[in-house]
Amino acid sequence: MSTSNKRAPVTHFHPISSPDYVPLEQLRELQSRRLAHMARRAYENVPLYRERMQAKGVTPDDIQSIDDISKLPFTMKCDLRDTYPYGLFASPLKDIVRLHASSGTTGKPIVVAYTKEDLSVWDEVVARALAGYGLTKNDIIQNSFGYGLFTGGLGLHGGIERLGALAVPVSGGNTERQILLMKDFGVTAISCTPSYFVHLIDKAQQMGLDIREFPLRVGIFGAEPWTEAMRAHMEDAAGIRAYNIYGLSEIVGPGVGSECWTQEGMHIFEDHFYPEIINPQTGETLPDGEEGELVLSTLSKEAMPMLRYRTRDITTIERDTCPCGRTIRRIRRISRRSDDMLIIRGVNVFPSQIETGILRVEGTLPHFQILLTRSGGLDQMEVRVEVNADVLGDTIASIEGFKQKVAQSIENIIGLHIRVTPVTPHTLKRSEGKINRVVDLRNEGK
Numbered sequence: 001m002s003t004s005n006k007r008a009p010v011t012h013f014h015p016i017s018s019p020d021y022v023p024l025e026q027l028r029e030l031q032s033r034r035l036a037h038m039a040r041r042a043y044e045n046v047p048l049y050r051e052r053m054q055a056k057g058v059t060p061d062d063i064q065s066i067d068d069i070s071k072l073p074f075t076m077k078c079d080l081r082d083t084y085p086y087g088l089f090a091s092p093l094k095d096i097v098r099l100h101a102s103s104g105t106t107g108k109p110i111v112v113a114y115t116k117e118d119l120s121v122w123d124e125v126v127a128r129a130l131a132g133y134g135l136t137k138n139d140i141i142q143n144s145f146g147y148g149l150f151t152g153g154l155g156l157h158g159g160i161e162r163l164g165a166l167a168v169p170v171s172g173g174n175t176e177r178q179i180l181l182m183k184d185f186g187v188t189a190i191s192c193t194p195s196y197f198v199h200l201i202d203k204a205q206q207m208g209l210d211i212r213e214f215p216l217r218v219g220i221f222g223a224e225p226w227t228e229a230m231r232a233h234m235e236d237a238a239g240i241r242a243y244n245i246y247g248l249s250e251i252v253g254p255g256v257g258s259e260c261w262t263q264e265g266m267h268i269f270e271d272h273f274y275p276e277i278i279n280p281q282t283g284e285t286l287p288d289g290e291e292g293e294l295v296l297s298t299l300s301k302e303a304m305p306m307l308r309y310r311t312r313d314i315t316t317i318e319r320d321t322c323p324c325g326r327t328i329r330r331i332r333r334i335s336r337r338s339d340d341m342l343i344i345r346g347v348n349v350f351p352s353q354i355e356t357g358i359l360r361v362e363g364t365l366p367h368f369q370i371l372l373t374r375s376g377g378l379d380q381m382e383v384r385v386e387v388n389a390d391v392l393g394d395t396i397a398s399i400e401g402f403k404q405k406v407a408q409s410i411e412n413i414i415g416l417h418i419r420v421t422p423v424t425p426h427t428l429k430r431s432e433g434k435i436n437r438v439v440d441l442r443n444e445g446k
């Protein structure tokens, strides 16, 4: 099969479920009904929600339509920590059939819960996501997201089975074996973090294999920010179409939103998860089309309702309808979180901007690390990036020229000149799950 055929977008497929295509008035009516029910469930079963609503002078009777959502209080990550482990559950433990947890960077994990019905909704939304990439029951899907407390593995797994496709539940790690299985099983789609997929591509090359010659045609990537430049790299290097899937444990896990064949923004499955954009400083709701913090409310979750959860993810809700025909709205690619911003000499920098700057220069590889140090009271930032052995040449002048090219490309985006150190391929640490590209040594030695 030629690479170009493998990558052709599948624009004609049978939606497995109609909620993606319902007329907007019908969707609003469903959202209104579900929100009223959710607010009552939260108020009657979760002390934190009851107290917050009472403090705002709101009762469940005030929530009649989806527009009333702005009357409800926000929920934040610290609320999950403060009520650890079971304080936000709205169902008795006997009705809860699964827990997941996310460790985060600090302190206690957050715990999330699902009833049987919640798991069924989760399977459904992930299956709708997969159908949106043109996948069907004829596909063989290798799921390389980690299985366990992380929602990625089991979340994708349920959706693959609901679609009726064949699940290969390899989980993360053991990269050489992953490549052999992919080849031997005739895998047609893979799900994992984008950083792990570039590692897989490299490893296959080291093994003398070319993934472009495999039947693999679709990649399902999420759990961490990635860029259009990364998409181009993965699509070219593996001969696939790469799709973005979004989600967070607090709401359900993967499958809150997902791209379609247009690859232009992620449709939010808003019959179950209602999106709003707010100004993160003031909390004011912003109209569609404006950028701000994504706030999500669950509309059907039984075990652990989330009312207006502040995700910290920065995006925009698109105003136009999508050529794919889905009526549910789309959010733009999430390129940053309000809490992964680095402040370097007063300038705000996001790792995704560095990724874009690096990958614009020919010969760079999508493996990089951001090293932060402090010298003489000033923040210093160095970017270490792997490069193709042949691009550097062997003269000092050519290495210097290359460094300057990358530094300039980054400066064009962030407005700051930083040090770039090219390193040989396979030098930087790889990640099997979510990658952390920032090494912050600014407070070392203090």
Ligand code: DLL
Pocket (backbone or CB within 6 Å): 102, 145, 151, 152, 221, 222, 223, 224, 225, 226, 244, 245, 246, 247, 248, 249, 250, 253, 254, 255, 311, 313, 333, 334, 335, 337
């Ligand atoms: O990462 C769930 C997931 C698993 C999503 C597999 C997609 C695929 P958490 O560990 O709770 O859940 O992390 C959620 O990861 O708030 C975003 O900041 C980030 N994130 C998730 N998907 C994307 C994406 C899972 N497609 C946090 N693009 C979220 C950018 C993403 N960031």
